[in-house]
Amino acid sequence: MRFNTIKYMEWAKLNQHIHPVSFDLSNSAMAPPTPEEIGVTAEDAHWEGENHYGHPVLKELIAKRYGVKEEMIIPSGGSSLANFLFAAALLDTGDKAAIEVPYYEPLGKILEALEAKVIEVPRRREEKFQPDVDAATKAFEKGAKLLILTDLYNPAAVHLDRARLKAIGESAAKHGAKVLVDEVYLDAMWDKRPPIAATLGPQFLSTNSLTKVYGLGNLRAGWGIGPKDLVDRAYRVYDYLSVLNSMPTDNVAIRCHRNLDKLAARSRKRRDEHFPILKKWVASRKDVEWIEPEWGFIAWLRLTSRATSDRLEPVLRKKYDAQVAPGHYFGCPDHIRVGIGLAKEKLEEGLKRLGKALDEFAGA
Numbered sequence: 489m490r491f492n493t494i495k496y497m498e499w500a501k502l503n504q505h506i507h508p509v510s511f512d513l514s515n516s517a518m519a520p521p522t523p524e525e526i527g528v529t530a531e532d533a534h535w536e537g538e539n540h541y542g543h544p545v546l547k548e549l550i551a552k553r554y555g556v557k558e559e560m561i562i563p564s565g566g567s568s569l570a571n572f573l574f575a576a577a578l579l580d581t582g583d584k585a586a587i588e589v590p591y592y593e594p595l596g597k598i599l600e601a602l603e604a605k606v607i608e609v610p611r612r613r614e615e616k617f618q619p620d621v622d623a624a625t626k627a628f629e630k631g632a633k634l635l636i637l638t639d640l641y642n643p644a645a646v647h648l649d650r651a652r653l654k655a656i657g658e659s660a661a662k663h664g665a666k667v668l669v670d671e672v673y674l675d676a677m678w679d680k681r682p683p684i685a686a687t688l689g690p691q692f693l694s695t696n697s698l699t700k701v702y703g704l705g706n707l708r709a710g711w712g713i714g715p716k717d718l719v720d721r722a723y724r725v726y727d728y729l730s731v732l733n734s735m736p737t738d739n740v741a742i743r744c745h746r747n748l749d750k751l752a753a754r755s756r757k758r759r760d761e762h763f764p765i766l767k768k769w770v771a772s773r774k775d776v777e778w779i780e781p782e783w784g785f786i787a788w789l790r791l792t793s794r795a796t797s798d799r800l801e802p803v804l805r806k807k808y809d810a811q812v813a814p815g816h817y818f819g820c821p822d823h824i825r826v827g828i829g830l831a832k833e834k835l836e837e838g839l840k841r842l843g844k845a846l847d848e849f850a851g852a
């Protein structure tokens with residue numbers, strides 16, 4: 489194992505929490521609800537109960553919501569942990585594994601940490617950021633035991649086309665490989681959300697959490713869903729890491745899952761109000777272009793002036809007290825990722841400041 493620094497994570501922790509700016513457009517999550525908004529009280533955070541192979545009530549609620557059997561679920565501290573558990577349960581040192589490119593850096597770092605030989609599966613702008621099925625097929629032919637994808641795609645927020653996903657799944661099944669779909673943004677399709685990947689066949693694994701769509705990142709309440717044999721192996725990996733989920737977290741998560749429709753309505757309202765603000769801003773600019781995302785709280789903007797994310801970042805931070813997620817952490821310095829989950833006044837002012845910072849590069 490090799491745990492190299494996840495540069496984006498270091499950046500995000502320092503800049504979002506230790507040295508925050510006033511106008512933070514880098515966050516990909518909905519802003520957190522208050523306990524009152526979820527109906528959580530201090531009494532919910534108790535530690536009674538049994539959760540040795542996942543809290544039974546939590547598994548029951550997740551199973552019902554996503555249409556899977558309880559034995560297919562491993563609750564975990566965030567989808568990040570579920571991703572790691574599944575990858576570690578599947579891969580041995582030197583195994584081949586594939587990942588979408590560009591990717592959210594922590595996902596690639598899991599493969600690096602497990603010392604896998606990494607094969608890239610492009611998601612090209614010309615293909616509206618859908619994954620290249622031929623490249624995925626070739627990766628499986630070369631022996632990749634796992635392919636990691638995201639849906640909605642981080643950074644561009646596009647929904648993974650079902651025909652492509654099924655074609656990729658067929659190829660994976662033929663070669664005995666698995667497809668892990670990180671669906672941490674997928675619930676933002678609201679009532680249009682299709683059945684999750686893990687319901688499409690035993691070659692698929694889904695991961696998710698309450699972090700992004702529901703704004704509950706600080707709770708650390710996620711889960712993985714997959715075929716029972718792999719979930720059982722993931723529980724064995726968990727024994728090395730934390731043994732159990734925190735019981736107060738599970739008990740609060742149970743309350744949140746019971747009130748998830750209410751939380752979703754809150755998030756949906758914000759998305760419906762904030763996306764047009766971003767859309768208007770993008771239309772007003774000659775120096776950014778995008779593939780307009782239909783869902784979610786993020787947008788992936790290509791910089792068409794001479795601004796690059798690494799040059800823009802210090803100007804935006806130091807002079808304008810604002811930030812976006814820099815594209816260079818995705819290997820794309822000609823892009824930035826903008827989040828719209830924050831308060832409306834902050835979003836409007838943040839976009840104004842982003843515009844001013846970009847103006848500085850107009851003739852640069």
Ligand SMILES: Cc1ncc(COP(=O)(O)O)c(C=O)c1O
Nearest residue numbers: 566567568592642672697699710
């Ligand atoms: C694709 C993806 N997966 C997982 C996470 C982290 O989620 P969690 O808080 O559930 O670990 C993020 C956060 O940015 C993400 O973009």
